[in-house]
Amino acid sequence: MRTRRVIAGIGIFGLAAAGAALALAWRPAIAPVPPPAPASFDPALVRRGADLALIGDCRTCHTTSGGAAFAGGLPLPTPFGTLYSTNITPDPETGIGRWSEAAFARALREGVDREGRHLYPAFPYDHYSATSDDDVRALYAFFMTRPAVAATPPPNELPFPLNIRLTLAGWKLLFLHPRDLAPDPTKDAVWHRGRYLVEGLGHCGACHSPRNLLGAEVVSRAYEGGEAEGWRAYALGAASRAPVPWDEAALTQYLREGFHPLHGVARGPMAPVVENLAAVPREEVVAMARYLASLGAGSGTATPPLDPSSGPGQAPQSAGMQAAIEGAGTDLYAATCAACHEGERPPPFGGVSLALSTAISGESPRNLVNVILEGLPARGGTGQPIMPGFGAVLTDAQVASLAAGLRRRFGGGAPWPDLEPAIREARAARHLAARPAAAITPAMTPAMTR
Ligand code: HEC
Ligand code: HEC
Numbered sequence: 001m002r003t004r005r006v007i008a009g010i011g012i013f014g015l016a017a018a019g020a021a022l023a024l025a026w027r028p029a030i031a032p033v034p035p036p037a038p039a040s041f042d043p044a045l046v047r048r049g050a051d052l053a054l055i056g057d058c059r060t061c062h063t064t065s066g067g068a069a070f071a072g073g074l075p076l077p078t079p080f081g082t083l084y085s086t087n088i089t090p091d092p093e094t095g096i097g098r099w100s101e102a103a104f105a106r107a108l109r110e111g112v113d114r115e116g117r118h119l120y121p122a123f124p125y126d127h128y129s130a131t132s133d134d135d136v137r138a139l140y141a142f143f144m145t146r147p148a149v150a151a152t153p154p155p156n157e158l159p160f161p162l163n164i165r166l167t168l169a170g171w172k173l174l175f176l177h178p179r180d181l182a183p184d185p186t187k188d189a190v191w192h193r194g195r196y197l198v199e200g201l202g203h204c205g206a207c208h209s210p211r212n213l214l215g216a217e218v219v220s221r222a223y224e225g226g227e228a229e230g231w232r233a234y235a236l237g238a239a240s241r242a243p244v245p246w247d248e249a250a251l252t253q254y255l256r257e258g259f260h261p262l263h264g265v266a267r268g269p270m271a272p273v274v275e276n277l278a279a280v281p282r283e284e285v286v287a288m289a290r291y292l293a294s295l296g297a298g299s300g301t302a303t304p305p306l307d308p309s310s311g312p313g314q315a316p317q318s319a320g321m322q323a324a325i326e327g328a329g330t331d332l333y334a335a336t337c338a339a340c341h342e343g344e345r346p347p348p349f350g351g352v353s354l355a356l357s358t359a360i361s362g363e364s365p366r367n368l369v370n371v372i373l374e375g376l377p378a379r380g381g382t383g384q385p386i387m388p389g390f391g392a393v394l395t396d397a398q399v400a401s402l403a404a405g406l407r408r409r410f411g412g413g414a415p416w417p418d419l420e421p422a423i424r425e426a427r428a429a430r431h432l433a434a435r436p437a438a439a440i441t442p443a444m445t446p447a448m449t450r
């Protein structure tokens with residue numbers, strides 16, 4: 001209901017704004033060019049473009065799971081409807097093979113395609129607009145030298161009037177502004193590089209900043225935390241609620257390795273970001289970490305270190321665990337989680353102390369609920385999960401009492417008010433039906449104690 005009203009509001013508003021901006025709205029087509037020969041690009045420029053494409057996560061959005069790289073078609077759910085990424089391989093008919101560098105640059109910086117149509121800001125051109133001429137050239141060289149793949153994405157699924165691209169002209173008038181990247185004489189070159197990457201190609205704020213009802217980032221509240229595909233992208237910088245404050249070294253390690261012993265693993269939509277950053281030159285990631293660290297680190301919410309004698313520290317036995325889960329008033333944490341999270345095995349594959357996790361100290365219970373229900377997949381998606389999911393064996397009431405208990409015990413924050421809806425939404429988004437606790441199967445046990 002509320003969503004529908006919001007959509008209608010956006011539509012009317014967008015139309016009005018678009019009407020007012022009609023004179024500005026129309027963009028000319030840029031003439032097609034013969035597809036440039038791959039050999040015409042300097043290999044060093046292509047390599048540079050490959051790194052920039054990793055920082056920009058281009059492959060993550062423009063590739064379906066199991067599909068050809070950059071051939072598009074990945075569905076991107078937004079609060080307004082589903083968009084599909086496009087084919088950005090150099091195929092002349094279905095991709096960008098006939099795009100000149102000028103057309104490519106305009107798409108990246110202004111969100112306008114070669115034929116002059118406005119593009120939806122799910123493509124984060126509000127960040128990419130900061131990209132320098134040299135870096136656009138390198139990206140162009142990289143994409144024009146990829147294998148061409150013929151593929152057309154499914155049509156976008158947006159309600160009227162949002163399906164009219166002209167409404168985007170109004171949106172852009174309001175929200176597409178150049179980022180203020182004026183030099184700061186008190187900062188070094190590494191910090192400036194980091195700011196350029198974080199605010200620009202890295203588009204970190206696309207997930208980590210809150211958005212307004214029209215889907216635009218609220219610039220005055222940058223990095224105060226946002227939503228991404230059913231996950232919470234935690235607050236970064238001064239608003240961070242990480243139990244141990246982040247610093248440059250910890251950020252560098254987390255962004256490159258996807259894990260830090262005082263912060264845990266990167267999950268959900270953050271997982272591909274760190275997989276991409278693992279492959280770019282280290283100094284680029286150091287620069288990003290330096291800039292982020294300069295935004296502050298919160299005051300830390302860490303509760304005193306865990307007293308190991310407070311938990312059972314015993315591996316749960318299958319039958320015993322089932323009895324424990326079923327038993328009224330049992331400590332679910334002690335029965336199902338402590339063996340790994342207070343165990344002997346070093347992280348990342350032994351779980352970190354939950355007193356260190358922003359999933360529990362953070363602004364929203366959503367990620368904790370996601371992890372409890374679904375577990376954590378193996379790195380790279382193959383092999384045994386690193387943490388089993390409990391969606392099939394815990395009822396909603398059990399998940400709620402477990403999450404509330406963890407918040408009380410380790411979180412150092414006020415109780416979450418929105419726990420039950422978060423559990424319902426997480427189940428619905430993942431198609432995980434609640435089952436009675438008795439459904440626990442012995443087959444789960446090896447994964448749990450591994
Ligand atoms: C968060 C997801 C996302 C990321 C990251 C992303 N794109 Fe896109 N991109 C899209 C979507 C969605 C569209 C289609 C928008 C539309 O239909 O209006 C698009 C459209 C484009 C287009 C226009 C193509 C056409 O045929 O109209 C180009 C060019 C493009 N992206 C290049 C890139 C490059 C280069 C990068 C990396 C620097 C990148 N994209 C990263 C989602 C993304
Ligand atoms: C597609 C959305 C998305 C993008 C883009 C993104 N993040 Fe994240 N990020 C998330 C989510 C979701 C989480 C929470 C993941 C989790 O629970 O492990 C997260 C977690 C983090 C954390 C851990 C915070 C904490 O307190 O535990 C850091 C640091 C971080 N991101 C930095 C970045 C940086 C730097 C960038 C840009 C290079 C970035 N992120 C881009 C979605 C995103």
Ligand code: HEC
Pocket residue numbers: 263264265266333336337338339340341347348349350351352353354356357358359360368371372376386387388390406447448449450
């Ligand atoms: C088989 C061992 C195992 C069991 C059992 C287990 N976990 Fe985990 N868990 C892990 C591993 C490994 C990780 C990844 C390393 C890390 O980040 O802690 C993890 C990560 C997490 C995280 C993310 C921590 C962070 O911020 O990085 C949370 C939250 C979590 N587990 C909660 C639970 C809860 C609640 C239970 C009980 C219902 C549980 N786990 C049971 C192994 C386990």
